[in-house]
Amino acid sequence: MLKSIFRFNKYANLEIIVVDNGSSTDPTPQWKLNYPSSITFIRSAINIGFAGGNNLAASVATGDYLFFVNNDTEFTEGLIESLVHILDINPRVGIISPKIKYFDAPDIIQYAGFTEMNYFTCRNKCIGAFEKDNGQYDHLTGKTGYIHGAAMMIRRSAIDAAGLMSEIFFLYYEEMDWCERIKSSNYEIWIEPKGLIYHKESMSVGKKSALKEYFMNRNRILFIRRNTTNFNKWIFYIYFSLIVFPRNILKYYKEKRPDLTSQFMKAIKWNIRNDKNSTILGYPIYDIK
Structure with missing residues (x-):
């Protein structure tokens, strides 16, 4: 993931923060030897969950826009610029995700937006999931039901208004809960499918834990x-x-x-x-x- 940032990013004003969320062995000393001193490495001695790990990074970030990405992702050319552009020109956009495709099946879409939630069943649909990408969703730049937690850029003012992600969820639904609070703070949730990130998540669902x-x-x-x-x-x-x-x-x-x-x-x-x-x-x- 870090190598892909250095390879493809051309956005100059970039601060990189990496959080180790409770690994059994502290990897940060080796990271500091292997990567430039410009990267900030933070370690939590225990696993504080998806929201907790992201919130830990947010607590030291200095940017006006914060881009939360999973460590099993890889950037593409123009990714950051495409998301920053939308936030720059439309102050009502509080948080935005790019299109996400599977790293091991790069022509298959994982995410191109979400439908709104059916609050009677607590179910919604991921737009484009498992479809071959022929550009059929590249016109969907604009409002969507929810962002995707694997890659989401939020403006600082939206965090100030809605607060950080709730850590009580620990795993699953925390980004959707966050979107609800961002919407309640009069910001919009957007998708920019012209921006692309690859996710190394398996397309197959394994044995339930x-x-x-x-x-x-x-x-x-x-x-x-x-x-x-x-x-x-x-x-x-x-x-x-x-x-x-x-x-x-x-x-x-x-x-x-x-x-x-x-x-x-x-x-x-x-x-x-x-x-x-x-x-x-x-x-x-x-x-x-």
């Missing part, structure tokens, strides 16, 4: 609790109770995954027992890898 099952379900409920009306919440609760709950329990049974059943129940219980603004993670820190 207990950690993923817990946070996906806990945070799906939490997102609704934090971001919609009471009427929508009750419709969602009914949908979740009558459709999602029996469907998931049956699926876990068929897959012979009692471990996922316990995580699913744990996710529901967390939301019953804790306030929507709780700081209680609900997952043993020693189990988080």
Whole structure:
């Protein structure tokens, strides 16, 4: 990722900050030997989650625009310039993502925007996902439902208005919750498909982990609790109770995954027992890898 920045970036006024988020062995001394002194390396001794790691970098960043990118991405020519241009010419844009394609399948789209959320089901769709890129979405520059957490550029004033990402989510849904708060602060969420970044995420979904099952379900409920009306919440609760709950329990049974059943129940219980603004993670820190 760092090599791709140096190879393709031509934007002069750039500050690079790298966060190590709880690796078992501190890699930062070797990083400092291998990379220019102009890069700021920060280490958290423990894993503080997706939001926590990004927020740690934001706390020392000095720029007017902050570009959060996953370490399993690679830049392309003009990426930063294309996003900066949109923020420069349209002050209502609070946060923006580029088009994302799979690194191992570079003609396949991962993200070209999101539809708006259906608050009754807490479901939406990723535009262009798994489609071959023939430029069919390159005209979509403008508002979209949500950015993608793998690559998102936000203006400082939007952070000042909406706050940083909520660290209680830890993993999954935190960037969507952030977008809701940014929208509530009268900023717009945009996609710039003429900007491109490659993501080294697999196109295939592997075996489900207990950690993923817990946070996906806990945070799906939490997102609704934090971001919609009471009427929508009750419709969602009914949908979740009558459709999602029996469907998931049956699926876990068929897959012979009692471990996922316990995580699913744990996710529901967390939301019953804790306030929507709780700081209680609900997952043993020693189990988080």
